[in-house]
Amino acid sequence: GAGVSQSPSNKVTEKGKDVELRCDPISGHTALYWYRQSLGQGLEFLIYFQGNSAPDKSGLPSDRFSAERTGGSVSTLTIQRTQQEDSAVYLCASSFRQGFSYEQYFGPGTRLTVT
Amino acid sequence: ILNVEQSPQSLHVQEGDSTNFTCSFPSSNFYALHWYRWETAKSPEALFVMTLNGDEKKKGRISATLNTKEGYSYLYIKGSQPEDSATYLCASFNTNAGKSTFGDGTTLTVKP
Numbered sequence: 001g002a003g004v005s006q007s008p009s010n011k012v013t014e015k016g017k018d019v020e021l022r023c024d025p026i027s028g029h030t031a032l033y034w035y036r037q038s039l040g041q042g043l044e045f046l047i048y049f050q051g052n053s054a055p056d057k058s059g060l061p062s063d064r065f066s067a068e069r070t071g072g073s074v075s076t077l078t079i080q081r082t083q084q085e086d087s088a089v090y091l092c093a094s095s096f097r098q099g100f101s102y103e104q105y106f107g108p109g110t111r112l113t114v115t
Numbered sequence: 116i117l118n119v120e121q122s123p124q125s126l127h128v129q130e131g132d133s134t135n136f137t138c139s140f141p142s143s144n145f146y147a148l149h150w151y152r153w154e155t156a157k158s159p160e161a162l163f164v165m166t167l168n169g170d171e172k173k174k175g176r177i178s179a180t181l182n183t184k185e186g187y188s189y190l191y192i193k194g195s196q197p198e199d200s201a202t203y204l205c206a207s208f209n210t211n212a213g214k215s216t217f218g219d220g221t222t223l224t225v226k227p
Contacts, residue, residue, distance in 0.1 A: 003158075004158075033215075035217075041219075042204075042217050042218065042219040042220065043159075043204065043206070043217040044217075045215045045216070045217070091158070091159070093159075100146055100147040100149070100164075100208035100215065101147055101164060101166050102164065103149065103161035103164045104149070104161060105161070106151075106158035106159045106160070107158060108157075108158050109158065
């Protein structure tokens with residue numbers, strides 16, 4: 001079946017503009033995760049949606065970052081007033097069930113470049 | 116251990132060699148440990164999810180062990196092949212609240 005998809009695959013934006021990154025999880029997966037990898041850095045956890053529960057937002061790096069998940073499926077990560085340090089690859093993952101005993105399936109990522 | 120640490124940072128081996136990497140993680144409030152394989156220009160691929168102390172898991176030539184009391188996991192690759200070349204990441208989950216901490220990975224290069 002189809003895997004996790006993300007769009008756009010690449011995004012170049014000017015500093016100060018807002019961007020929206022989209023993630024379509026695998027159908028039937030109840031949990032969805034956002035990560036990012038900045039240049040030369042490891043994977044950084046951003047936010048986690050577990051079913052219909054309120055997400056844990058404590059990993060978001062600043063209040064310019066927000067995420068929502070509509071209807072328990074598609075998720076959008078929004079970055080307002082982008083800064084150059086927001087440049088990174090943003091990865092989305094989903095898992096069949098809630099909880100970290102279940103493996104995560106990653107999407108191909110969105111490469112964001114802020115000029 | 117406060118963070119997830121992986122060693123070595125990189126490894127170059129010859130085809131046919133067996134190798135192993137280490138992932139050290141906080142042992143307090145341990146919940147789960149994940150191993151992922153990340154090839155260049157591809158998405159991370161799950162290898163193992165481990166939750167119980169003493170767990171041993173195997174997938175083909177790759178296996179992993181887990182010691183939650185001392186906070187470490189080993190990943191073994193038997194008879195390395197060039198297609199095993201990738202970065203191997205581990206991620207520790209210390210509660211079920213959502214946060215995970217990834218190590219920086221071990222980059223394996225297998226020379227034919």
